Amino acid sequence: MAATHGGANVHAQEQVETLAGSRSGLAFRLEKGLSLLIEVPAALLVLAEVVVLMMGVIWRYGLHQPLIWSDELAGILFLWLAMLGSVVAFQRGEHMRMTAIVGGLQPKWQAFFDLVAIAAALAFLALVVEPAYEFAAEEVWVTTPALEIPNSWRASALPVGILLMMITGLIRLFKTGGLRHALTALVSVAAVIGVVALLAPLFSGLGNWNLLLFFVFGVGAMVFLGVPIAFSFGLATFGYIVTTTTTPAMVIVGRMDEGMSHIILLAVPLFVLLGLLIEMTGMARAMVGFLANLLGHVRGGLSYVLIGAMYLVSGISGSKAADMAAVAPALFPEMRQRGAKPGDLVALLSATGAQTETIPPSIVLITIGSVTGVSIAALFTGGLLPAVVLGIGLAFVVWWRYRNEDLSNVRRASWREIGVSFIVALPAIALPFVIRAAVIEGIATATEVSTIGIAYTVVAGLLIYRRFDWKRLYPMLVDTAALSGAILLIIGAATAMAWALTQSGFSSTLAEVMKSLPGGTITFMAVSIMAFIILGSVLEGIPAIVLFGPLLFPIARDVGVHEVHYSMVVILAMGIGLFAPPFGVGYYAACAISRIKPDEGMKPIIGYMLAMFVGLAVVAAVPWISVGFL
Incomplete structure (x- = not known):
């Protein structure tokens, strides 16, 4: 009797598994x-x-x-x-x-x-x-x-x-x-x-x-x-x-x-596509190769290359994930051979991701222009130097950590090799300048300029670098649509939420509180920095900007802070939050791209984040860094 009962149970279990399998197969189809x-x-x-x-x-x-x-x-x-x-x-x-x-x-x-x-x-x-x-x-x-x-x-x-x-x-x-x-x-x-x-x-x-x-x-x-x-x-x-x-x-x-x-947001999918094209055509690898030949023989040289490469690539793609995916695979194998620890690699990659948030055509810059009315051309111009200031801070930490690095087995590239790699990388290095010139000269709007970059990249990939995998084009278009849809749905939901906050009277109350803070401009900037570091770690940059940009930017103007200067400060603050563990999503994206466990980078990243924070304080204290070239 027991055996019969056990056989019935087995049979019933098999029926359940078969039914579950058929449901799973139907769902898959x-x-x-x-x-x-x-x-x-x-x-x-x-x-x-x-x-x-x-x-x-x-x-x-x-x-x-x-x-x-x-x-x-x-x-x-x-x-x-x-x-x-x-x-x-x-x-x-x-x-x-x-x-x-x-x-x-x-x-x-x-x-x-x-x-x-x-x-x-x-x-x-x-x-x-x-x-x-x-x-x-x-x-x-x-x-x-x-x-x-x-x-x-x-x-x-x-x-x-x-x-x-x-x-x-x-x-x-x-x-x-x-x-x-x-x-x-x-x-x-x-x-x-x-x-x-x-x-x-x-x-x-x-x-x-x-x-x-x-x-x-x-x-x-x-x-x-x-x-x-x-x-x-x-x-x-x-x-x-x-x-x-x-x-x-x-x-x-x-x-x-x-x-x-908003018509300005049309730039989001097109710059995402541009970033994917940069990686596919080998333009990013060409830039990294030139920088590696130029600085590879210096102590910590490849770390300096990582900082510089992220600066250049960010000026092209506008997507942090695309930036890191283009640079890390080209540099990390050689850096590991020279003895760099995995944790330090992912820590520096994350820090450079935060450092380059203000470099045009950053999607966050485009979002700020969309929701606050700040000139996109002014943001594109103002974002270059703040990233340099933070990059200098990161370079100082690199110098300190690698000051005793053994370079006895490292071969210095000849001037001929450096020259050849520069010529190869020149079309790629020129692209950020082409994009910015097109906006400044009025050839294209900030929305349209990405199409010029796409055309330039396609021509360079086909005729100069001879690397254009047509089979990858369709998946890249689908990936572009998916990432853009995820970003734009957040912007839509955040816009509705910001409207609800405004209708409740919260915005006017917040404005009065921020204006009444003792210490005036200094206190306002300090509170903004801490708030956006926290918001960046929890909400990421785009939803935080859509929610609080329309509320805080008018207050910044009222207390005498230039809107471009304020933009740079809040973007860098959010970047630090986005790439700082344990909550920063960007840090885990860097770990995934590097294929390095998150716990390995927790300790090394502290020094880089401290340097970033010092750099942010300098940018906040010296408005000329953001508005000097406007």
């Missing part, structure tokens, strides 16, 4: 089909944006016949690119999230909170899908001025993208956790939302204490539990608006649309 359906148009949209903006430059500057519809068409395609890119990023699990705390839990709890993160994102999408449809339906009555078509053609991207993300999220949820665990995560999130809904009458009587509940405790809890930042912002904003105000939920979608549709 659905996911693969959906990927093809979304990734192809997303890649084509990236390509279309390059073509449309390039046509705008050629017709206006070359033929002196501006295309009045080019910017409008680019804007329509851009929102579709942002939403489809968000779907691709959601499918890949690439939406920005903080995993420092969840990553320290036991594997079973890590898996559970990963499912909760997906379920929370699904909850937000389910809550806004109907308001998004209503918003798009309302836009049918608005006609675009140049193309003269209903604006619903553009606004429809929001409900379509949200619906596709919902489908993608459900597939990921059940594929990752199975039926029981997926339902547990969904029920857990639904229970929390239900409790918040039931407490709505209580919230309505709390006044501005709701800001603390929703935007500090609520957002903080979700971010630390690993919910993607964009969805954390979205859920908190939706909860605050629906439970404490009479504002319709459709307004949230409208604010998201406004944040994601």
Whole structure:
């Protein structure tokens, strides 16, 4: 009897495993089909944006016949690119999230909170899908001025993208956790939302204490539990608006649309694509090779090369991940052979990532221009020297650490080798100057100039470096769409959240508090530095800027701080927070690219971060460093 019962249990278990396997196989097939359906148009949209903006430059500057519809068409395609890119990023699990705390839990709890993160994102999408449809339906009555078509053609991207993300999220949820665990995560999130809904009458009587509940405790809890930042912002904003105000939920979608549709942000996907092209064509490797020949024989020489290479490459790509991925593989093997410790390598790579945050065309610079109205050309000019100041600080630490390095087995490159490598690297070194000159001379706007960089890189890759892998082009376009979608969804959600904060009166209260701080400008700058270091470590640069830039920049002007100077200070402060462990996401990205364990770099990075902080203090104290060349 017992044997029969045991055989029945085994048979039942086999049936469960077979059913789970069939569900997993179905989920895999659905996911693969959906990927093809979304990734192809997303890649084509990236390509279309390059073509449309390039046509705008050629017709206006070359033929002196501006295309009045080019910017409008680019804007329509851009929102579709942002939403489809968000779907691709959601499918890949690439939406920005903080995993420092969840990553320290036991594997079973890590898996559970990963499912909760997906379920929370699904909850937000389910809550806004109907308001998004209503918003798009309302836009049918608005006609675009140049193309003269209903604006619903553009606004429809929001409900379509949200619906596709919902489908993608459900597939990921059940594929990752199975039926029981997926339902547990969904029920857990639904229970929390239900409790918040039931407490709505209580919230309505709390006044501005709701800001603390929703935007500090609520957002903080979700971010630390690993919910993607964009969805954390979205859920908190939706909860605050629906439970404490009479504002319709459709307004949230409208604010998201406004944040994601700013024409300046068109530069984001194009500079991301440019960074990938730089790596693929070998231009970054050529620059690194020249610097290695020039300084490789000096004590700590390759560390100086790393600092210089990150400076040059950052001026091209605008993407920190692309920067590090281009430089680290070219330098780290030789640095290891010379005895450099892995921890010191990843520590310096992280520090240089923070150092180069102000170098144009940084995506953070473009975001600041978008949300605060500061001139992009002025930001591009003002960002060069602050990074040099921080680089000098890093170089001093390198000199101290490597002052006794043994170079007996290191061969010094001949002047001929240096000259040849310089000639090879010259087209790559010239690219940042071409980009900046195009903006300053008025050939292209900050939005369009990336297309000039892309054209330059493609020509250089095909004709000069003879390295252009056509097979990699499609994956690069898809990667560009995914990263851009993740960034732009954060900007959209943060814009809605910033609007809610402004409507509550928080911005005016914050302005009064900051203005009344004793010590005037000095205290204001010191508080800003500490605040943005913390914000950079938790929220990363872009959402922090979108949230607090519109609030703090007017105050900076009122206390007499130049807006470009203030931009440099807050960007560098956020960079330090972003790349400083234990919370800095950028530090873990550097570890992943270097394939070095995070704990190895914890101690070596302290010296570099101290040098960065000293450099930041110098930049904050001497405005000329930021505005001297404007």
